[in-house]
Amino acid sequence: MTFFLLLAALLVLLYLGMPMFAALFLLPLSVLLWVEGGLPALGEIVLGQIDGYLLVAIPLFMFMAHVMVRGRVVDDLYSAAFAMLRGVRGGVGIATVAACTIFAAISGSSVATALTVGKIAIPQMLRYGMSRRGAFGVVAGGGTLGILIPPSAPMVLYAYVTETSVGALFLAGVIPGLMMAGMFALYCFLTESHAVAPADAPPPENPAIAMARAGWSLSLPIFVLGGIYLGIFTATEAAGTGTLYAILIAALIYRTLTWRDLLDGVQEATRTSAMLLMIIAAAAIYGYMLTKLQVPQELTALVADWKLSPTGFIIAMMVLLFLLGLVLESFSIIMLTMPAVLPVLDALGIDKVWYGVLLTLSLEMALISPPVAMNLVVIKAITGAPLGEINRSIIPYMLMLALGTALIITFPGIALWLPRLAGYGV
Secondary structure, eight states, X not given: OHHHXXXXXXXXXXXXXXXXXXXXXXXXXXXXXXXXXXXXXXXXHHHHHHOOGGGGHHHHHHHHHHHHHHTTOTHHHHHHHHHHHTTSTTHHHHHHHHHHHHHHHHHOOHHHHHHHHHHHHHHHHHHTTOOHHHHHHHHHHHHGXXXXXXXXXXXXXHHHHHTOOHHHHHHHHHHHHHHHHHHHHHHHHHHOTTOOOOTTXXXXXXXXXXXXXXXXXXXXXXXXXXXXXXXXXXXXXXXXXXXXXXXXXXXXXXXXXXXXXXXXXXXXHHHHHHHHHXXXXXXXXXXXXXXXXXXXXXXXXXXXXXXXXXXXXXXXHXXXXXXXXXXXXXXHHXXXXXXXXXXXXXXXXXXXXXXXXXXXXXXXXXXXXXXXXXXXXXXXXXXXXXXXXXXXXXXXXXXXXXXXXXHHHHOTHHHHHHHHHTTOOO
C-alpha cells in the first residue's frame, strides 16, 4: 500500500498546482528526511540517471519534426493521401488517417501529429461534407499514432529506463500502430460514406504526381528507421543524421526553411528537453526513495498475495496508467511508475517490450480522454469548437484503442512478431 499512498500524496501536490518536477523532488526529500533523518548524495543519484547517451535522441527527434513542419515539407503528405483516396467511400477521413500515420513516423509526437495534420485536414473534411464530430474525432484519434508508430519519444525514454532495445521497441510498435490506423480508417469507411466532393471542388490531382511530390517526406522515416534496423547507426545517431537530412530537404530541396525557423526549433527542443531532464532528475530521487522504502518488494509481494497472473497484473496496470494519464503527461507517467513496476515485470516474467507497447496504448487513450486531454485542446485551438462537442467525437476512438489493447494482451505476437523476426530476443 505504500506505493499507492505515495502516489496519492503526489497527486494531491499536483492538484494544488505544484509543477510535476517540484512535486517529484519535494515528496521524496520530505519522506527521506522523515524516515532516515538525512539526505543521500543527491548529486550522484541525479547524475547517474540523466547521464545517458540514449536521452540525446529525444530532443533531436523533436527538432527533426520541427524542421519538417516549419519547412512545410509535410504539407504534401495530406495532399498525396487525399489524391490517392479521394474516390474511396469515406476517403477524406481515410486520407486523414493515412496522413497521421505517415506523419507519426516523422514526428514521434501525438500532439504535433494532431496539430499539423489537423490544420490541413479539418477544413478539407468539413468542406467535403464530413460531419464535424467525425472530422474532430479522426484527427484526435489519428494523432495518438504519433507515440506508437516509430520513432517515438516516449518509447525512447521507456527503453532508457528499462534498459530495453530501442530497435525492438520501435519494431514492436509498427504492427499495433498499423492495426489501429486500419481500425480508424475502417470506421471512417463505415460512418462517413455521405462525404462527397462539393460542386466547386477542383479537379482531382494526379495521384502519381502527388506521391512524387511527397516523396521527400516519405523518405525520412525510411532513412531513419532503415538505418537503425540495418545496423548502420544507433537510435541516437539516427536522430542526429535524420535531423541533418530533414534540414537538407527543407533548406535545399524545398527552400522554405529560414534561420528563424531553425532558431525556433532549437528553442522549442531545448525547452522540452529541459522539462524532461528536470522530471528525470526528480524521478531519480523518487526512485531512490521507493528503493529505500522497499516499495518494489512490497508490490511484488502484493501481487503474490493476490495471486495475480501476468495478464491480471497487466490489466490492473493498464487501468492505473489510464487514470494517471488523465492528470499527467507521458514522460512523467513512465518515470513515476517504472521504478516500482519493473521488478514486478521481472518477477512475473512479463516481456518488457510487450509491456512497453501496452503502456504506449494506455498513454494514447489518455491523450484523448475527456475533459481536457492534450489532443482535444489542440483541436479546440485549431477549430474553436466547444470542448463538449470535441469530447463526444472521440468516444469511438477510445473504444477502438481499448479494443486494440485487449487484442495485444490476448495475442502478444501482434507486437512481438516483428522484433522476433528481426532477431531480437523477445
